[in-house]
Amino acid sequence: MYAFDYHKPHSLAEAAALLEAHPEARLLAGGMTLIPTLKQRLASPTDLVDLGGLADLVGIVVDAGEITIGAMTTHAAVAHSKEIKARLPALAALAEGIGDPQVRHRGTIGGSISNADPAADYPAALVGLGATVITDRREIAADDFFTGMFETALAPGEIVRQVRFPIPLAAGYAKFPNPASRYAVVGAFVARTAAGVRVAVTGAGPSVFRLPEMEAALASSFAPQAIAGIDVPEDDLNRDPHATAAYRAHLVGVMTARAVTTALES
Amino acid sequence: MGLMSQPIRRTEDKRFITGRGRYVDDVKMEGAAIGYALRSPYAHARILSIDTEAAKTMPGVIGIIVGSELEAAGIGHLGAAFPASMLKNRDGTPRVDGDRALLTVDYVRYVGEPVAFVVAESQNAAKDAAEQILVDYEELPAVGLIDEAVAPGAPLVWPQAKGNIAVDWEQGDEAATETAFAKAAHITRIDLVNNRVVVNSMEARGAAGRFDKETGHYELFVTSQGAHPIADTIAKRILKIPQERLRVITPDVGGGFGLKMSTFAEYPLVLIASERFGMPVKWMSERTEAFQSDSHGRDLKSHAEMAFDAEGRILAYRVCTDFNLGAYGLGFGPGIQNIIPMFVVGGVYKVPVLHNYVRAVLTNTVPVEAYRGAGRPEAAYIIERIMDLAAREMGLGQDEIRLRNFIQSHEMPYRSYVGALIDSGDFQRNLHDCLKQADWAGFPARRAESEKRGKLRGRGMAYYIEKTAGGASAVDISFTEAGRVEVGVGTSAHGQGHETTFAAIVADKLGVPFESIDLIQGDSIRAPHGGGTGGSRSLWNSGNGILKAADAVIDKGREVAAALLDTSIDQVTFDDGAFRAQSSNRFLPLLEVAEAARSGTKLPAELNERLEKGLNSSGTHDEKGDTFPNGCHICEIEIDPETGKVAVISYDVVDDFGFVLNPLIVAGQVHGGVAQGIGQALMENCLYEPGTAQLLSGSFMDYTMPRADDLPSFGFTYNEILCTTNPLGIKGCGEAGTVGAAPAVMNAVLDALWDKGVREVDMPMTALRVWETLQRAMGG
DSSP: OOOOEEEOOSSHHHHHHHHHHOTTEEEESSOTTHHHHHHTTSOOOSEEEEGGGOGGGOOEEEOSSEEEEETTOBHHHHHHOHHHHHHOHHHHHHHHTSSOHHHHHHOBHHHHHHHTOTTOSHHHHHHHHTOEEEESSOEEEHHHHEEETTEESOOTTOOEEEEEEEOOSEEEEEEEEOTTTOSEEEEEEEEEETTEEEEEEESSSSSOEEOHHHHHHHHHOOSGGGGTTOOOOOTTOOOBTTBOHHHHHHHHHHHHHHHHHHHHHO | OOSTTSOOOOHHHHHHHTTOOOOGGGOOOTTOEEEEEEEOSSSSEEEEEEEOHHHHTSTTEEEEEEHHHHHHTTOOOBOBSSOGGGSOOTTSOOOOOOOBOSSOSSEEOSTTOEEEEEEESSHHHHHHHHHTOEEEEEEOOOOOSHHHHHSTTOOOSSTTSGGGEEEEEEEEOHHHHHHHHHTOSEEEEEEEEEEEEEOOOSSOOEEEEEEETTTTEEEEEEOOSOHHHHHHIIIIIIIOOOGGGEEEEOOOOSOOTTGGGSOOTHHHHHHHHHHHHTSOEEEEOOHHHHHHHSOEEEEEEEEEEEEEOTTSOEEEEEEEEEEEEESSOOBTGGGTTTTTTTTTTTTTBOOSOEEEEEEEEEOSSOOBOOOTTTTHHHHHHHHHHHHHHHHHHHTOOHHHHHHHHBOOGGGOSEEOTTSOEEOOOOHHHHHHHHHHHTTGGGHHHHHHHHHHTTOEEEEEEEEEEOOBOOOOOEEEEEEOTTSOEEEEESOOOSSSOHHHHHHHHHHHHHOOOGGGEEEEOSBTTTSOOOOOSOSSOHIIIIIHHHHHHHHHHHHHHHHHHHHHTTSOGGGEEEETTEEEETTSSOEEEHHHHHHHHHHOTTSOHHHHHHSTTTTOEEEEOOOOOOBOOEEEEEEEEEEETTTTEEEEEEEEEEEEOBSOSOHHHHHHHHHHHHHHHHHHHHTOOOOBOTTTOOBSOOSTTTSOOOOGGGOOOEEEEEOOOOOSSSTTOBOOOTTHHHHHHHHHHHHHHHHHHHTTTOOOOOSOOOHHHHHHHHHHHTTO
């Protein structure tokens, strides 16, 4: 990797000041994407600002209607949280399916969503549940947060503090993993809430997206059969050696139906 | 009870599992610099110039070596292991291997070919400098795929190889085969792709070398499957120095699979750099680098036809194969699909006549060399796929078509049409045992149950045979002052557990404690000369060699014991680790006799003189006679038709490895081999981009390795039908799992899809490919 200066601030303000002082700095959360990228010399930040010293950013708070997860909380902590398992098992299951044990014990929810990998799992949960991203400056609705491939609504220097998930009536996540990387080829998150049904899909397109037609069909009948006839257009979907756009379009229907089944069983 | 045939745990495991293995990267050399290879980003280009001036001034840089300097210094080139006379074109003209310099001078011929070797104080500094080397490339058209390379007018990798054919080769009788085909009641035809794979040993390649300018000696630590073949190549061919000036040492090795048999450019380069810059130099491959610089495996396309009579008996067989050699014919590469598998091309069947035509195709890809089985899995894949298809076409059972064509045990030793002399085996019995073990008869019920869950279940069978043995090397047994028994071998373990298996033979044969035995291997000076470990024949080689060396120890020991016990040699017997005088109750343990012989204090001068080295003895197993490991594989898979995903539900093997020395290690070999075969059949795929020959699957993000959760628990049993051509009666087990697995899995996948109208399946049957195949079959 290229040389860089390393900083480990102990407050959000200190971290923000470092980012301000070093315009080419990058935030380091769990480092599960950034470190390999650095090792392959695909990125050359002048400075790394490690958020690992900010204890405030770690933790899970569950109250009556919401679960709030600190940005530096690891996937393993979410996966193993008794309260999340009890109140929002689909989210715990999603976290348990990310990467491998090493990744789950280093990788964080804040790092994952800020990186906005099109094949990451968390974006499906945030959008599928209608979560809110809380930064050091403002609150951003998940629907507005993911703006494109590796792109978010975060302004330069803005730091994710927490993610707040409303607890749905029922939810399910189903993913078809890339056999090599185990990232999502297609991952579908389905949530039934008092306000209606949300369906969010990751892995299939350049960024997480919702399926309004399926949401409407599931709102009138929350069962896998309800979406049986709904075709997903393949025009804007990703294609790679592991999955064509047509295959991804097909898998969107299959994974959404399976997520509904999981939600019904939960 | 003896240790041989016992499932004793491996001596090596505690060291490996607790992180105490000592690998090349653990070798610490004081003041060592780091070597880094700058590699070609192009598949084919002319090098107009290389400018290293700016790079040489970078911080931490010690020096940079380019190809023209090596040429000027008279450094030799890499090459193939087969002499030109052993493998040439059908018309007698020589084959084309290309000319592979350690660092290319004028052209690059694949992505990843080394262009310069940077030596610096750290790897980071070396990489920084490599980025500053200015190479002026003129990009040329490239061919990466077999079909591209053999197309009329294709760009040539080497101008002297017309149509990119490095060598064409045939065996059998084309005309007689044609005549037999004319009489066929049924002909089955099949086209098959054997996908290209990346070896991916867990430990990547690496080398650490130093040159001692006082003595003029070189020392090289290297990841290998044998120190001697690498020492031979580097001394004779590359550095052109007397053998004794080079010592090659291979410490613990994390997997080879054929890859680590060859000498790669970086190994002599660390020595050359050490000599030139005056310090030890270490090079370790990174994983991304390994994808594009390690030799690859497989990559062939075959068309095969089998002629049968009305009863489903084979009349004749013919095969046409093109295989991808890569840009250079290196190591065993040119011979892998022709010479190496030539005796097993007809499998376990009575094939009255055949014709096998094979072409090696040059492409702008990394050289293709040996990969677990080296040609024999490919031969087994073709014949076991066509037998399966023939059974379907003729309405015979998968077991029945095989039983009708098997070479029978009472016909052995059996000389096959292609010249193999199969000494022993009972294919029928192994097949019947495997049917029982896999509950073949219960399959319809299991299939019906899968169907209820919306799944497609299939079962597949393969009966493989391999030919191994050969490459004799000496075994030395010596006794140290400390009372230890040192066993030197020319084979070289890289995961096989030789410290355990070889010690078990010595302990049983000489009656010395298992714990007192030290294996000396992987050292071109300390260990006796040998060809290393590859081709499932180390036990054949060193195991049988140990028997001979141990016999010599006992012979000498009887003479010494006679003197010590004050009796005549014919009165001394040896059993249970002790020499006994028949006339009295007196006896002496072997280690005591060995020490007496070593020190010589109590022995007559004449005897001391004759036994120059005490009881120390050597033995070489150099008897003729091949071995033929064989066995039946049955696999059951289940397909999720919604996603196309294939799940391996059960996997059963009944093998014949002859005498099984350590059932635990043998089971491990079979498990690993089957996993590798399943990986190739369902997951692994090395892709080069059409048109550019850029490597597309260049990391584990895109290249799928089989993992524990992709595999079932394996059912493995064996019948010990002793090999008649070596004293231990062993046949070899290292590659066998891989040889049988790919066709068994693929036959199972075809079985699951057959009723949907699918007739052709090619490896790897990934979820995407299964889904697309189903869509096509159902008119989607």
